[in-house]
Amino acid sequence: MPKSDAPSKDRSTVRTLLRLWPYVRPVRTRLITAAFVAIVASCTGLVFPLVLKWMVDGPVADGDPAGVWLGALVLLLLGVAEALLFGLRRWLVARPLASVEAAMRADLFRHLQRLPVSFHDRWASGQLLSRGTTDLMLLRMFLAFPLTFLLVNGATILVGVIILLGQDFTLGLVLLAPVVPMVIACAYYEGRYTAVARRAQDQVGDLTTVVEESVLGIRIIKGFGRHRSQARAFRELSHTLRGTELVKARILASIYAVIMALPEAAIGAALVLGTVRVADGDLSTGTLVAFLSTALALRWPVESIGFLLAMSQESATATERYFEVMDAEPEAAGPRTADAAAPAAGGGLQFHGVEFRYPDAGPDAPPVLTHIDLHVRPGETMAVVGATGSGKTTLTALVPRLHEVTGGRITLDGEDITAMDREHLRTLVAVAFEEPTLFSATVGENVLMGAGKTAGEAELDRALEVAQADFAHALPQGTGTQVGEQGLSLSGGQRQRLALARAVVGRPRFLVLDDPLSALDVHTEALVEAALRRVLADTTALVVAHRPSTVQLADRVALLSGGRVAAVGTHQELLRENAEYAWLMSGADTPAEPTVEPTAEPTAAEEAAR
Incomplete structure (x- = not known):
C-alpha cells in the first residue's frame, strides 16, 4: 500500500x-x-x-x-x-x-x-x-x-x-x-x-x-x-x-x-x-x-x-x-494496438492477439498472457483448461474489464470492449468466480444483484432452480433471510450456488464462469450441470474448468499453457491428440511435457493475483 x-x-x-x-x-x-x-x-x-x-x-x-x-x-x-x-x-x-x-x-x-x-x-x-x-x-x-x-x-x-x-x-x-x-x-x-x-x-x-x-x-x-x-x-x-x-x-x-x-x-x-x-x-x-x-x-x-x-x-x-x-485514476480504457479500430469478423466472443501483464510487474517481466487468439462462437460454450498458474482466471477477468488488456483486443459480437461503456458491457457479461462473495443482505438481494431493476420473484426462482439453490426457500425467512457478512453463515457449496444463480438471473448474452462448481459434491454437481446446460444453450459462455464433468458442459475446449493457447478442440479430440491435456484430465502423478513452453516463470505478484 x-x-x-x-x-x-x-x-x-x-x-x-x-x-x-x-x-x-x-x-x-x-x-x-x-x-x-x-x-x-x-x-x-x-x-x-x-x-x-x-x-x-x-x-x-x-x-x-x-x-x-x-x-x-x-x-x-x-x-x-x-x-x-x-x-x-x-x-x-x-x-x-x-x-x-x-x-x-x-x-x-x-x-x-x-x-x-x-x-x-x-x-x-x-x-x-x-x-x-x-x-x-x-x-x-x-x-x-x-x-x-x-x-x-x-x-x-x-x-x-x-x-x-x-x-x-x-x-x-x-x-x-x-x-x-x-x-x-x-x-x-x-x-x-x-x-x-x-x-x-x-x-x-x-x-x-x-x-x-x-x-x-x-x-x-x-x-x-x-x-x-x-x-x-x-x-x-x-x-x-x-x-x-x-x-x-x-x-x-x-x-x-x-x-x-x-x-x-x-x-x-x-x-x-x-x-x-x-x-x-x-x-x-x-x-x-x-x-x-x-x-x-x-x-x-x-x-x-x-x-x-x-x-x-x-x-x-x-x-x-x-x-x-x-487522485487515483479511475478505470480507463487500456492501450489499443494499431489495429484496434479495425472491424472484427464474426460474432460471439473473440480474443485477437491479446497480451496482458499486471500493472505492478517490472519492466522486464514477461506477460502473463501472450498472443491469445480465441473465438467463442455465438451460442457456444468454451471451456478453458490449464495447469495452475497458466493464466485461466486472468483470461476470464479481461472480458468484463476487471483488468485491461495490454496488447491486442477483445470483441463481443464484433465490437471492441474498450469502445463500450463499462456499465453497458457489464450488463452484457455476467461473471461467477471460484471464490463466491456474498454481501450482508438477504439471499434474494444477493442473487438479484446480477439482474436489472425490473427483475422480481419469477427471475429469482428460476435462477435458484438453475443453480440448484432451492435450499434458500427452506431458510428461516426464505429468500428474505440475511446471510451475514461474507455469507459465512452458509456452507461453501451454498455460497457457490447462490453466486451461480446471481450470474444467470439476468439471462446474460455472455457468461464467464471461473470453475463455478468446485465446492459442490458430485450429486449436486450433476443436478447443477443438468440445469446449467439449458442456460448455456442460450448464451455464449467461457468456463474455466478443472474437472472432466465440467469440461463436458462445453462444446469445445481451449488448453492454456504458459500463458498461450496450446490447443483448441473438443474434449475427446484433445484427449486423443494432446498429452498435456490428457494428463490434466487424468490426474496422473507424472505430468506430460507441455505442448507450449511457458515464456517465463510468473512473478510472485502475478502468481498471487491469479
Whole structure:
C-alpha cells in the first residue's frame, strides 16, 4: 500500500487544506456567518476589562453603590450576550459540516467503486477504511473548530492588542515582546509535528487492517490456533502507534511550553512594571486592572494557537491522505494496438492477439498472457483448461474489464470492449468466480444483484432452480433471510450456488464462469450441470474448468499453457491428440511435457493475483 511517513514537499499546509474548498463552497455562507458571530462574541469578552476600568476608577473610587450595581448588570448582560452568540455559532455550523462530511464520504465510496482492481490489490482495506472514517472525522472537527477559531482568535488578539496599546503603550510593548520567539518556535515544530502526525495516521490504518483481517479470518485463526500470533502482531502495531503518539505528545508539549511560558512571563513583567507606575502615580488603578484583565482575556486565544495549529497539521495530513485515494485514476480504457479500430469478423466472443501483464510487474517481466487468439462462437460454450498458474482466471477477468488488456483486443459480437461503456458491457457479461462473495443482505438481494431493476420473484426462482439453490426457500425467512457478512453463515457449496444463480438471473448474452462448481459434491454437481446446460444453450459462455464433468458442459475446449493457447478442440479430440491435456484430465502423478513452453516463470505478484 503506497504511503509516506513525511508530508508532501511541494504543498504547504494551507495549499493542502484549500483542496477542501469544493466541498465547503456550498455551505460557505453559513460558515462565514458563524465566523463573524464568533468574532463578535469573542470581542464582546474584551469589553469586560473596559467596564471594570470604569467601575474601579468611577463608582468604586467614589463609593457609589448604584454605579457598582449598574456595572455588575452590564457585565451580566455582556456575559449572556457572549454565551448566546457562541451558541448561535455552534448551531450555524452543525448541519452544514455534517453535510460536508457526508458528501466527502459519498464521493470517496463512489470513487473506490470506479477504481481498477489493480488499485484494490495494492491497497490494504484498513488504510481505505481509516481514510473514510478517522480522517473524515478529523476534517469535520477542523472545519467546525480550528478553521473558525484560528480566524476568531487572530481577530481577537488583534483587537486586544489595539486595546492594550491604547490603554498604555509601554505596557503593551512589554506584552508584545514574546511574539517573535513564539513565531520562530511554531515554525520550527510545525514540520516535525506534520511528519509524526502522518506516520501516526498511517499506523492507525495498518492497525485497522490487522483488526479487520482478524475478524474476517477468525475461523482460520481459531482453526490453526494462531490467536497468540495475531495478538502479538496487534500488540506490536499498538506499541508502535503508542510510541508515535508519545512523540506527538512531546512535540505538542514543547509547543505548549513555549506558547504558555513566554506570554505568562510577559504578563508578570507587565504586572510588576504597572504596579510600580501606579505607586508612582503615573498610572491609574483602573487602567492597570483593565490592562491586566485584557491580557488575561487574551491568554486563551494565544495559548490555543498551539492546539489549533496541531489540529490544522493533522487535518492537512488527513486531507492529503483523502486525496491520495481521490487522485487515483479511475478505470480507463487500456492501450489499443494499431489495429484496434479495425472491424472484427464474426460474432460471439473473440480474443485477437491479446497480451496482458499486471500493472505492478517490472519492466522486464514477461506477460502473463501472450498472443491469445480465441473465438467463442455465438451460442457456444468454451471451456478453458490449464495447469495452475497458466493464466485461466486472468483470461476470464479481461472480458468484463476487471483488468485491461495490454496488447491486442477483445470483441463481443464484433465490437471492441474498450469502445463500450463499462456499465453497458457489464450488463452484457455476467461473471461467477471460484471464490463466491456474498454481501450482508438477504439471499434474494444477493442473487438479484446480477439482474436489472425490473427483475422480481419469477427471475429469482428460476435462477435458484438453475443453480440448484432451492435450499434458500427452506431458510428461516426464505429468500428474505440475511446471510451475514461474507455469507459465512452458509456452507461453501451454498455460497457457490447462490453466486451461480446471481450470474444467470439476468439471462446474460455472455457468461464467464471461473470453475463455478468446485465446492459442490458430485450429486449436486450433476443436478447443477443438468440445469446449467439449458442456460448455456442460450448464451455464449467461457468456463474455466478443472474437472472432466465440467469440461463436458462445453462444446469445445481451449488448453492454456504458459500463458498461450496450446490447443483448441473438443474434449475427446484433445484427449486423443494432446498429452498435456490428457494428463490434466487424468490426474496422473507424472505430468506430460507441455505442448507450449511457458515464456517465463510468473512473478510472485502475478502468481498471487491469479
